[in-house]
Amino acid sequence: MSRIDQVSPARPHEKLLAHGPETLSDAEILAILVRTGSRGRSAIDVAKNLLLTYGGLRALLSADQNSMCSHQGFGTAKYVTLRAALELAQRFLAERMRYANALTTPHAARAYLRSRLRDLPYEAFCCLYLDTRHRPITFEELFHGTIDGAAVYPREVVRTVLANNAAAVIVAHNHPSGAAEPSAADQRLTQRLKAALSLIDVRLIDHIIIGDTETVSFSERGLL
Numbered sequence: 001m002s003r004i005d006q007v008s009p010a011r012p013h014e015k016l017l018a019h020g021p022e023t024l025s026d027a028e029i030l031a032i033l034v035r036t037g038s039r040g041r042s043a044i045d046v047a048k049n050l051l052l053t054y055g056g057l058r059a060l061l062s063a064d065q066n067s068m069c070s071h072q073g074f075g076t077a078k079y080v081t082l083r084a085a086l087e088l089a090q091r092f093l094a095e096r097m098r099y100a101n102a103l104t105t106p107h108a109a110r111a112y113l114r115s116r117l118r119d120l121p122y123e124a125f126c127c128l129y130l131d132t133r134h135r136p137i138t139f140e141e142l143f144h145g146t147i148d149g150a151a152v153y154p155r156e157v158v159r160t161v162l163a164n165n166a167a168a169v170i171v172a173h174n175h176p177s178g179a180a181e182p183s184a185a186d187q188r189l190t191q192r193l194k195a196a197l198s199l200i201d202v203r204l205i206d207h208i209i210i211g212d213t214e215t216v217s218f219s220e221r222g223l224l
Contacts, residue, residue, distance in 0.1 A: 037073050130166055152173075169205065
């Protein structure tokens with residue numbers, strides 16, 4: 001039996017220290033964050049039950065407070081810990097991207113935008129502001145609405161671009177329905193944004209639509 005197999009599955013802290021976080025299962029990582037169980041149930045048991053109930057990490061971390069806290073052994077403090085851990089991961093990804101190479105292709109920004117938008121229950125329109133070398137300045141959610149759409153105002157996009165002193169911008173929005181195919185309205189909006197930004201000498205690099213399992217780049221489609 002290997003050393004990794006000798007570590008008790010109920011003690012993921014020791015397993016992480018001995019073999020690294022990549023050796024932990026989803027349940028073990030979740031148990032570290034959950035920290036404690038409930039009467040007759042360990043933290044691992046609570047973690048496994050949550051993952052089984054929601055079908056995986058994605059649905060679990062997208063659940064709201066009322067849903068999560070309805071489970072035995074899981075209260076407000078644990079909900080706060082999970083939300084903070086998720087936000088920390090997103091900020092880490094954003095910071096790493098900020099110091100990465102210039103975003104010269106649609107592929108370079110796609111992973112980050114998917115992590116921010118794919119699991120939102122509502123449609124959100126966002127801007128990724130870039131400097132003259134196409135390095136990220138900041139990311140901002142400008143508009144959001146229901147699953148049926150979000151009202152987007154080009155003048156507000158122009159205002160925020162100027163406020164961030166951006167030389168270029170990538171816009172993105174999600175389709176909570178799951179399909180990433182752009183609609184006729186998406187295409188009209190893109191042309192309006194491109195025209196508005198050109199008036200202040202700012203380039204619209206791309207418009208990326210985030211679906212459930214795919215993304216669509218207007219630049220790659222030749223729609224810009």
